[in-house]
Amino acid sequence: MREDLLSRRAIRMKANDIREILKWISQDVISFGGGLPDPSTFPRDEIKEISRDVIEKYGDRALQYSLTEGIVELREELVRFAARDGMSVDGPDSVLVTVGSQEAIELIGRVFIDEGDIVITENPTYLATLQSWSVYGPRIVGIPMDEEGMRTDILEEKLRSIYSGGGKVKLVYTVPTAQNPTGISMSVERRKHLLELASRYDIYIIEDNPYSYYVFEGSAPPHLKALDEEGRVIYLSTASKIFVPGLRVGWVLASGDVVRWLSLAKQAVSLHTSTLSQYLLLEALRRGIIERTVPRVRELYRRKRDAMLSALERHMPSGVQWTKPIGGMFIWVTLPSGIDARSLLKAAIVKYRVAYVPGAAFHVDGTGQNTMRLNFTYPSFEEIEIGVNRLSLAVREALEAGL
Amino acid sequence: MREDLLSRRAIRMKANDIREILKWISQDVISFGGGLPDPSTFPRDEIKEISRDVIEKYGDRALQYSLTEGIVELREELVRFAARDGMSVDGPDSVLVTVGSQEAIELIGRVFIDEGDIVITENPTYLATLQSWSVYGPRIVGIPMDEEGMRTDILEEKLRSIYSGGGKVKLVYTVPTAQNPTGISMSVERRKHLLELASRYDIYIIEDNPYSYYVFEGSAPPHLKALDEEGRVIYLSTASKIFVPGLRVGWVLASGDVVRWLSLAKQAVSLHTSTLSQYLLLEALRRGIIERTVPRVRELYRRKRDAMLSALERHMPSGVQWTKPIGGMFIWVTLPSGIDARSLLKAAIVKYRVAYVPGAAFHVDGTGQNTMRLNFTYPSFEEIEIGVNRLSLAVREALEAGL
Numbered sequence: 023m024r025e026d027l028l029s030r031r032a033i034r035m036k037a038n039d040i041r042e043i044l045k046w047i048s049q050d051v052i053s054f055g056g057g058l059p060d061p062s063t064f065p066r067d068e069i070k071e072i073s074r075d076v077i078e079k080y081g082d083r084a085l086q087y088s089l090t091e092g093i094v095e096l097r098e099e100l101v102r103f104a105a106r107d108g109m110s111v112d113g114p115d116s117v118l119v120t121v122g123s124q125e126a127i128e129l130i131g132r133v134f135i136d137e138g139d140i141v142i143t144e145n146p147t148y149l150a151t152l153q154s155w156s157v158y159g160p161r162i163v164g165i166p167m168d169e170e171g172m173r174t175d176i177l178e179e180k181l182r183s184i185y186s187g188g189g190k191v192k193l194v195y196t197v198p199t200a201q202n203p204t205g206i207s208m209s210v211e212r213r214k215h216l217l218e219l220a221s222r223y224d225i226y227i228i229e230d231n232p233y234s235y236y237v238f239e240g241s242a243p244p245h246l247k248a249l250d251e252e253g254r255v256i257y258l259s260t261a262s263k264i265f266v267p268g269l270r271v272g273w274v275l276a277s278g279d280v281v282r283w284l285s286l287a288k289q290a291v292s293l294h295t296s297t298l299s300q301y302l303l304l305e306a307l308r309r310g311i312i313e314r315t316v317p318r319v320r321e322l323y324r325r326k327r328d329a330m331l332s333a334l335e336r337h338m339p340s341g342v343q344w345t346k347p348i349g350g351m352f353i354w355v356t357l358p359s360g361i362d363a364r365s366l367l368k369a370a371i372v373k374y375r376v377a378y379v380p381g382a383a384f385h386v387d388g389t390g391q392n393t394m395r396l397n398f399t400y401p402s403f404e405e406i407e408i409g410v411n412r413l414s415l416a417v418r419e420a421l422e423a424g425l
Numbered sequence: 426m427r428e429d430l431l432s433r434r435a436i437r438m439k440a441n442d443i444r445e446i447l448k449w450i451s452q453d454v455i456s457f458g459g460g461l462p463d464p465s466t467f468p469r470d471e472i473k474e475i476s477r478d479v480i481e482k483y484g485d486r487a488l489q490y491s492l493t494e495g496i497v498e499l500r501e502e503l504v505r506f507a508a509r510d511g512m513s514v515d516g517p518d519s520v521l522v523t524v525g526s527q528e529a530i531e532l533i534g535r536v537f538i539d540e541g542d543i544v545i546t547e548n549p550t551y552l553a554t555l556q557s558w559s560v561y562g563p564r565i566v567g568i569p570m571d572e573e574g575m576r577t578d579i580l581e582e583k584l585r586s587i588y589s590g591g592g593k594v595k596l597v598y599t600v601p602t603a604q605n606p607t608g609i610s611m612s613v614e615r616r617k618h619l620l621e622l623a624s625r626y627d628i629y630i631i632e633d634n635p636y637s638y639y640v641f642e643g644s645a646p647p648h649l650k651a652l653d654e655e656g657r658v659i660y661l662s663t664a665s666k667i668f669v670p671g672l673r674v675g676w677v678l679a680s681g682d683v684v685r686w687l688s689l690a691k692q693a694v695s696l697h698t699s700t701l702s703q704y705l706l707l708e709a710l711r712r713g714i715i716e717r718t719v720p721r722v723r724e725l726y727r728r729k730r731d732a733m734l735s736a737l738e739r740h741m742p743s744g745v746q747w748t749k750p751i752g753g754m755f756i757w758v759t760l761p762s763g764i765d766a767r768s769l770l771k772a773a774i775v776k777y778r779v780a781y782v783p784g785a786a787f788h789v790d791g792t793g794q795n796t797m798r799l800n801f802t803y804p805s806f807e808e809i810e811i812g813v814n815r816l817s818l819a820v821r822e823a824l825e826a827g828l
Contacts, residue, residue, distance in 0.1 A: 268700030
């Protein structure tokens with residue numbers, strides 16, 4: 023095709039490493055790559071039942087065009103769901119239903135980010151957010167993390183220096199609970215500090231929360247949205263991890279005016295989210311299917327995490343480190359410096375039949391060459407054991423070759 | 426909220442008139458506004474059956490994350506569907522499944538259009554395309570139409586003058602068959618001329634085709650895509666008008682490299698289209714449900730068109746003109762010049778309880794103040810009769826007031 027017809031925006035698009043890697047993977051490769059839920063947890067029979075009931079109960083409405091904001095009944099149900107989670111939301115006008123959280127991230131980029139705008143994220147942060155926003159050309163400033171999450175003291179310094187230089191920050195993006203990719207949760211003190219800084223500098227916070235449902239130890243810390251008294255948190259969540267991903271339903275909780283802008287943007291992007299998908303989620307919430315499913319899945323994922331930690335402990339050569347995530351779906355591995363996880367990947371797949379996501383793509387500053395993200399929710403227990411063993415062999419070989 | 430945080434892009438966003446108007450409408454208003462299919466045509470029982478079967482047959486795959494390009498089985502089925510319609514498509518790699526055609530339009534804007542780029546459309550043209558692309562800041566050049574569609578002789582002159590001035594054109598966007606909003610179809614000669622011009626100047630053509638399934642007189646003219654020997658047509662269609670709109674499934678047929686770029690863009694926008702929706706469409710195609718439904722719906726829509734034409738004939742004051750569309754879902758009405766259809770709308774809704782879409786928003790050049798689009802597929806026969814009568818009273822009042 024004629025490359026000269028492409029927009030400058032297109033030139034900035036980078037293939038999402040995870041999606042690209044998924045394509046190489048054949049049957050006999052054990053994948054720790056994607057962020058897929060364990061399909062054995064899908065409430066298949068209930069969904070079969072609900073599909074029938076929804077079409078009988080709501081009739082043509084379940085199959086017709088619907089409001090860009092989302093069907094009212096679902097938005098009302100999501101207000102109640104948020105309340106159970108400690109978040110007070112004004113009403114359905116403060117909710118926008120999206121095509122997964124991915125669309126919400128895209129809409130936020132579209133509505134807020136101009137070329138050169140400063141956006142703050144954790145470093146590393148969620149790959150697909152970086153990918154989505156990259157087309158809008160922001161300057162991403164990454165804040166390092168420790169075991170309590172984003173180093174808000176460093177954020178404070180950064181903000182001071184940006185604002186004293188005449189700059190301003192558009193957004194702070196955070197996955198505060200069981201972060202993707204590191205599995206780290208932000209402490210309550212840091213959350214309060216972040217909100218205080220956002221208030222001082224009048225900045226919106228994007229709280230991306232797919233994982234708080236899967237916190238294995240203790241309870242999940244309060245959402246930023248629950249602590250927010252000024253309406254400056256734009257909260258994102260999704261049915262992908264607590265129900266099924268294939269329906270592509272996510273949602274935004276935010277002030278009514280933010281929802282109106284995002285909704286205006288959504289008109290031109292997808293018009294509305296699948297009506298049938300929305301009704302399926304609505305009925306799953308009403309019937310308590312999600313509340314019943316989540317604790318069972320949480321326990322399964324906790325055991326899978328433990329299995330992967332144990333396998334790493336037994337197989338990995340010394341010098342390799344990894345997080346002990348308190349929740350979520352990923353373990354974050356740091357190889358001895360000098361080993362490039364991206365170069366290692368091809369050998370890992372082709373020779374050792376195991377896949378992962380190289381960590382560099384999650385970094386905003388070109389660092390993290392020696393890191394990788396391992397998913398523990400999708401593979402079976404047996405695959406976790408065999409796959410970690412294979413991965414260890416690949417790492418040992420790289421260490422010996424001094425790669 | 427803080428308007429200073431909005432992107433310049435957001436400032437360009439305009440609410441889609443149709444969506445805004447739908448919000449004002451209460452039960453007792455007859456709406457000719459939206460482009461909704463008649464819900465009595467939805468194959469509800471079959472969809473109930475298919476949902477059950479799909480979950481039984483495809484199991485977790487129907488509920489899991491899936492490929493950004495769309496599930497392979499559906500893309501293969503769409504290749505066969507295209508072949509029945511005279512279009513030869515290389516294979517599934519030349520198909521992208523989208524969240525309705527709306528997402529396809531958005532992705533094309535994202536991949537191709539930079540600020541100031543020249544894009545050609547019919548004038549008037551599909552409102553939501555203008556809305557979607559407006560955020561990318563193109564210079565839209567509208568080409569007038571007559572009863573044979575886009576005036577390609579005028580297009581030829583325009584192209585000559587643009588290129589001789591050192592400019593270039595990125596895309597030509599057309600709804601060649603039963604156009605939205607005018608209901609006009611482009612003649613075969615014009616189609617060939619358009620392809621010839623696109624070839625001479627090396628331009629992509631976007632062929633947006635939701636309506637060729639509903640051509641009431643004779644057969645639909647061949648698709649531009651079917652006449653295209655150079656792979657320069659990017660063809661869009663949707664399940665919204667031939668199956669059900671609520672699933673949000675559309676598709677693009679294009680050369681493999683165009684599909685790869687659009688797919689890369691889609692990763693960051695929606696990740697993928699609802700897996701369940703895709704399997705539902707797949708099975709509906711395989712079971713021949715769509716082939717069986719379309720002729721029945723076509724006949725119903727033809728009768729509804731005739732009912733609206735007859736009502737317009739009987740009720741409208743002289744000086745009002747309208748198209749006799751050979752297909753599609755809309756009649757395009759031109760009021761005596763000087764009457765502003767947008768000003769008239771509020772009175773029409775509040776006093777006369779009838780709604781339509783003012784035509785100005787479909788125009789790229791600020792003209793069309795005295796035009797309106799009427800949908801005849803959604804209202805019942807009774808509503809068509811009563812609604813046109815009400816609309817005629819509103820128009821008479823405006824004429825008498827000399828508005």
